[in-house]
Amino acid sequence: MRRRPLVAVTVALTLLSGCTDDPPTPSAPPSASPAAAPGTTLDMPPESFGPPPPAPTPTGRMEMSPAGYGPFRIGMTQQEVTDAGLVAGLSPDGCGSASGFPGTPEVDFWGGELVRVRVGSPATTAPIGATxxxxxxxxPAGRAVTGANGVTGWLVVDGADAMLVEFTAGTATAVTAGRTTTVEEVFAGRRGC
Structure with a gap:
């Protein structure tokens, strides 16, 4: 019968040995792997993880206004647009297209600034397909304009920016947003990508 009290005392001492106010002393340094728990300091520089993932491909209808199209805001720098993964492989004159977006928008940079974005798809909130x-x-505040080769359009100006709806046979076929002078010059055929 003497064994039972000895066993009980041993179990009690074992349980109590972990109950102290002192923090545990680690036996080995924490692991510095990318899969480390949140709050763990990583010993690897951020650039060793590789490039950031590509920007997500938007789905659904995107807003079109004189201020731009979806994430393409008129006045953004070329570097901002490129860093955000919105376009890649622009031509030396700053023209390109943004694949992966509804309507595959055409973009135009002038002096390193986004000055025009044009779409020709009904996957926008733009009035493509409308009469x-x-x-x-x-x-109603817009005005009729005539472009190169007699193409007609409806120009809506909002401060320094504008939205131009292009028509073919009385139906809206494309919409351009951008700096008013750039939108007008491209539509008239005096400048373009």
């Missing part, structure tokens, strides 16, 4: 009467009713 001239519908566009005039939606944007």
């Amino acid at each position: 001239l009467a519908d566009v005039r009713a939606a944007y």
Whole structure:
């Protein structure tokens, strides 16, 4: 019978040995791997993890206004647009397209600044497919303009920026947003990518 009290005392001492106010002393340094727990300091420089993942491909309809198209905001720098993964492989004159976005927008940079974005797809909130009467009713402050080769358009100016709806046979086929002078010059055929 003497064994039972000895066993009970041993178990009690074993349980109590872990109950102290002192923090445990680690027996080995913490692991410095990318899969380390949150809050663990990593010994690897950030660039050793490789390039950041590509920007997510947007889905659904994207907003079109004189200020831009979706994430393409008129006035963004070329570096901002490139760093965000919105376009890659621009031509030396600053022209390109953004694949992976509804309407595959065409972009135009001037002096390193985004000055124009154009889409020709109904996957936007732009009035592509609408009639001239519908566009005039939606944007009554706009005005009719004629572009290269007699193409007609409806120009809506908002400060330094504008949105131009292009028509073919009375139906809206493309929409351009950008700096007003750039939008007008490209539409008139005096400048372009």
